[in-house]
Amino acid sequence: xxxxxxxxxxxxxxxxxxxxxxxxxxxxxxxxxxxxxxxxxxxxxxxxxxxxxxxxxxxxxxxxxxxxxxxxxxxxxxxxxxxxxxxxxxxxxxxxxxxxxxxxxxxxxxxxxxxxxxxxxxxxxxxxxxxxxxxxxxxxxxxxxxxxxxxxxxxxxxxxxxxxxxxxxxxxxxxxxxxxxxxxxxxxxxxxxxxxxxxxxxxxxxxxxxxxxxxxxxxxxxxxxxxxxxxxxxxxxxxxxxxxxxxxxxxxxxxxxxxxxxxxxxxxxxxxxxxxxxxxxxxxxxxxxxxxxxxxxxxxxxxxxxxxxxxxxxxxxxxxxxxxxxxxxxxxxxxxxxxxxxxxxxxxxxxxxxxx
Amino acid sequence: xxxxxxxxxxxxxxxxxxxxxxxxxxxxxxxxxxxxxxxxxxxxxxxxxxxxxxxxxxxxxxxxxxxxxxxxxxxxxxxxxxxxxxxxxxxxxxxxxxxxxxxxxxxxxxxxxxxxxxxxxxxxxxxxxxxxxxxxxxxxxxxxxxxxxxxxxxxxxxxxxxxxxxxxxxxxxxxxxxxxxxxxxxxxxxxxxxxxxxxxxxxxxxxxxxxxxxxxxxxxxxxxxxxxxxxxxxxxxxxxxxxxxxxxxxxxxxxxxxxxxxxxxxxxxxxxxxxxxxxxxxxxxxxxxxxxxxxxxxxxxxxxxxxxxxxxxxxxxxxxxxxxxxxxxxxxxxxxxxxxxxxxxxxxxxxxxxxx
Ligand SMILES: Cc1ncc(COP(=O)(O)O)c(C=O)c1O
Ligand SMILES: Cc1ncc(COP(=O)(O)O)c(C=O)c1O
Numbered sequence: 001x002x003x004x005x006x007x008x009x010x011x012x013x014x015x016x017x018x019x020x021x022x023x024x025x026x027x028x029x030x031x032x033x034x035x036x037x038x039x040x041x042x043x044x045x046x047x048x049x050x051x052x053x054x055x056x057x058x059x060x061x062x063x064x065x066x067x068x069x070x071x072x073x074x075x076x077x078x079x080x081x082x083x084x085x086x087x088x089x090x091x092x093x094x095x096x097x098x099x100x101x102x103x104x105x106x107x108x109x110x111x112x113x114x115x116x117x118x119x120x121x122x123x124x125x126x127x128x129x130x131x132x133x134x135x136x137x138x139x140x141x142x143x144x145x146x147x148x149x150x151x152x153x154x155x156x157x158x159x160x161x162x163x164x165x166x167x168x169x170x171x172x173x174x175x176x177x178x179x180x181x182x183x184x185x186x187x188x189x190x191x192x193x194x195x196x197x198x199x200x201x202x203x204x205x206x207x208x209x210x211x212x213x214x215x216x217x218x219x220x221x222x223x224x225x226x227x228x229x230x231x232x233x234x235x236x237x238x239x240x241x242x243x244x245x246x247x248x249x250x251x252x253x254x255x256x257x258x259x260x261x262x263x264x265x266x267x268x269x270x271x272x273x274x275x276x277x278x279x280x281x282x283x284x285x286x287x288x289x290x291x292x293x294x295x296x297x298x299x300x301x302x303x304x305x306x307x308x309x310x311x312x313x314x315x316x317x318x319x320x321x322x323x324x325x326x327x328x329x330x331x332x333x334x335x336x337x338x339x340x341x342x343x344x345x346x347x348x349x350x351x352x353x354x355x356x
Numbered sequence: 357x358x359x360x361x362x363x364x365x366x367x368x369x370x371x372x373x374x375x376x377x378x379x380x381x382x383x384x385x386x387x388x389x390x391x392x393x394x395x396x397x398x399x400x401x402x403x404x405x406x407x408x409x410x411x412x413x414x415x416x417x418x419x420x421x422x423x424x425x426x427x428x429x430x431x432x433x434x435x436x437x438x439x440x441x442x443x444x445x446x447x448x449x450x451x452x453x454x455x456x457x458x459x460x461x462x463x464x465x466x467x468x469x470x471x472x473x474x475x476x477x478x479x480x481x482x483x484x485x486x487x488x489x490x491x492x493x494x495x496x497x498x499x500x501x502x503x504x505x506x507x508x509x510x511x512x513x514x515x516x517x518x519x520x521x522x523x524x525x526x527x528x529x530x531x532x533x534x535x536x537x538x539x540x541x542x543x544x545x546x547x548x549x550x551x552x553x554x555x556x557x558x559x560x561x562x563x564x565x566x567x568x569x570x571x572x573x574x575x576x577x578x579x580x581x582x583x584x585x586x587x588x589x590x591x592x593x594x595x596x597x598x599x600x601x602x603x604x605x606x607x608x609x610x611x612x613x614x615x616x617x618x619x620x621x622x623x624x625x626x627x628x629x630x631x632x633x634x635x636x637x638x639x640x641x642x643x644x645x646x647x648x649x650x651x652x653x654x655x656x657x658x659x660x661x662x663x664x665x666x667x668x669x670x671x672x673x674x675x676x677x678x679x680x681x682x683x684x685x686x687x688x689x690x691x692x693x694x695x696x697x698x699x700x701x702x703x704x705x706x707x708x709x710x711x712x
Contacts, residue, residue, distance in 0.1 A: 002583035002584070002586070002587060003531075004532075004556070004557060004583065004584060005583075005587045005590075006451065006454055006455050006587075008452075008591070009452045009453070009591060012594045013594075014589070014590050014592075014593030015597060017413070017416050017598070022419070031412075031413055033411055033412050034411045035411070037410065037411050038410050038411060043406045043407055043410070046403075046603065047402075047403050047406055050399045050402040050403055050406070050603075051399055054398070054399070054569070054571075054573060055389055055391070055392060055393050055572065056376070056384070056387075056389050056571055056572055057373070057376055057389060057565070057571040057572060058376075059376055059378070060373050063378070084440055084596065084599060085596055087596040087597060088595065088599075091595045091596060095364055096361060097360055098362055099362050099363055100363075116594050117594070119594070120594045175359075209413070214410060214411065215412055215598075216409060216412055216413060216601060217410060217601050217603070218414070218598055218600075227358035230358070231358060231360065231365045234361075234370050235368075236370075237370030237372075238369075238371060238473070238475070238476045240440065240441055240447060241373040242373070243441075243444075244574075245572060245573050245604060247406075247572075247601075247603045248601060251406075
């Protein structure tokens with residue numbers, strides 16, 4: 001604590017991201033990255049951009065990339081906002097649409113950054129408890145509120161909500177903005193993006209970090225009514241005119257132009273997910289049904305904390321959240337088939353060892 | 357205006373960056389970019405990074421780059437903060453160190469983003485008038501305040517302040533944080549970076565956008581006491597864990613490892629600046645003495661607005677700020693010798709035409 005810190009800096013509790021170890025010896029199943037590299041066309045586009053006017057500022061409006069995304073989702077480009085990772089897009093959304101008065105709503109078990117944003121911007125918030133299956137109770141989101149944010153599928157629970165259910169939430173909240181965070185939508189879910197024309201209060205947020213295998217590039221985006229996008233631009237242009245650099249703009253565009261590659265790696269991950277679940281169940285794990293690139297699991301005998309520690313000793317990083325309802329769960333990113341084989345073997349040892 | 361906007365989104369007046377035209381026909385002297393490309397070693401480092409684990413998140417702590425910068429300025433790495441352009445670093449600094457109580461201070465003629473940040477974060481502020489030569493009156497900054505931000509050299513005035521004068525301002529403000537924005541320090545000024553050990557309240561902000569010819573990469577940084585850097589990290593980690601992507605980290609590091617290239621392009625710009633000033637004066641321009649990569653000029657007969665418009669017609673973009681004390685000035689970035697020759701010729705025509 002320093003006397004030079006602002007009241008805000010003194011009072012916040014920052015988000016703690018999963019470890020990014022510098023030595024390469026870990027199998028990294030802790031931050032929901034893609035186990036496959038990005039499309040070769042992305043690398044190529046970045047190399048070209050590196051050689052082209054890097055001394056000049058990027059396009060502050062990201063027109064080219066916005067057009068690409070608008071075409072992809074059959075929207076108009078002024079319904080698209082681009083940011084430096086979806087974390088930035090979410091932070092700007094909190095600033096643009098939520099006020100300090102009526103509480104905003106989000107699930108009690110969800111992406112922990114929402115609470116951090118709410119604290120940072122001094123927003124009141126109400127945690128809506130997930131039901132016993134960790135599913136989202138629709139009616140609980142139909143109460144007076146100052147805004148809503150829900151990930152679909154939810155993280156870390158992996159649970160997916162149908163378009164119909166989400167529409168109900170959007171429809172019973174026409175006076176506030178409903179943000180649907182679709183970070184993991186490409187692993188088996190259906191996006192709400194094409195419904196932003198129907199709802200002036202719906203903002204859909206996505207990222208290149210997961211299904212597009214570009215966590216290292218930092219690009220996120222939002223789709224919404226032109227007024228919502230303008231609100232986001234007002235915030236962005238009051239903080240940093242150029243949030244997305246030339247290389248990110250070029251790489252992101254190329255990622256959306258190589259659909260076969262994207263389809264291929266996504267279905268590989270979905271297949272690996274399908275294959276690994278029975279093995280985990282056979283070892284005594286409860287595995288929530290997942291439409292994401294990770295699994296949320298809990299063992300019937302060995303505590304998650306122990307498994308977490310043992311896996312780390314064995315060179316495998318997974319994520320453990322030491323919170324009331326989830327302290328006995330682990331979040332495990334889907335890696336390659338080979339990585340999951342190693343994981344299963346290590347888990348087998350850990351479980352049998354701790355049984356004794 | 358939308359009913360879905362927050363009070364903040366409704367009330368701010370965003371910054372308007374200089375035009376970034378998409379067609380290539382303009383000579384761009386409007387956003388203080390470097391006319392030279394970045395070092396080939398930077399391009400090379402980016403190409404390598406593009407091929408190396410782009411599916412993984414970047415190091416959230418930017419350790420490698422922080423070490424490079426710390427070595428460069430003979431500091432320790434925990435005295436260094438990295439951000440997505442110095443605009444982001446400045447925005448985070450306002451959040452980290454300034455409160456809503458006592459007014460913060462900055463010059464009445466300065467980088468217009470400061471006012472935008474103050475409005476965004478609802479900070480009271482007091483504009484300290486520059487003197488008639490557009491120099492910064494030291495004593496006016498020695499009054500009770502909640503923080504200070506001053507660019508050295510100042511923009512758009514190009515005026516430089518000596519280390520001794522700045523130290524006086526830092527010393528008479530030991531209860532508040534003094535931010536010195538050194539965006540243009542490498543064009544003839546001396547950096548305060550090596551004095552951050554002496555003052556717990558001094559934050560020095562720099563950027564790769566100008567002297568390192570990397571506006572397209574978006575990297576800025578700050579040097580300060582370890583407590584100030586921790587304050588910045590608290591804000592950053594409450595907004596976006598990973599603000600600087602893998603390519604930017606790699607490119608920025610390489611930029612600081614190619615000193616000869618940096619020295620070479622910086623001295624070319626300084627030489628061009630020296631050469632062009634007499635020509636401008638001969639045309640009837642008043643030219644403020646500059647230690648930046650741009651000039652702040654005013655003509656004794658033709659109004660800046662007219663020159664701005666005519667230059668744009670002629671394919672040259674410069675910057676005009678339509679504000680009380682500066683509406684008759686133009687900010688002209690130093691381009692290559694060839695670009696400045698074209699500028700001088702066009703100006704000659706414009707001036708003689710409007711004389712008639
Ligand atoms: C639900 C959710 N939203 C958003 C993000 C942020 O993703 P990024 O900032 O990489 O786009 C994550 C990352 O883990 C996430 O799990
Ligand atoms: C005085 C000053 N500070 C900061 C910046 C921001 O630079 P960047 O965000 O590109 O690092 C600028 C850009 O023009 C500037 O003139």
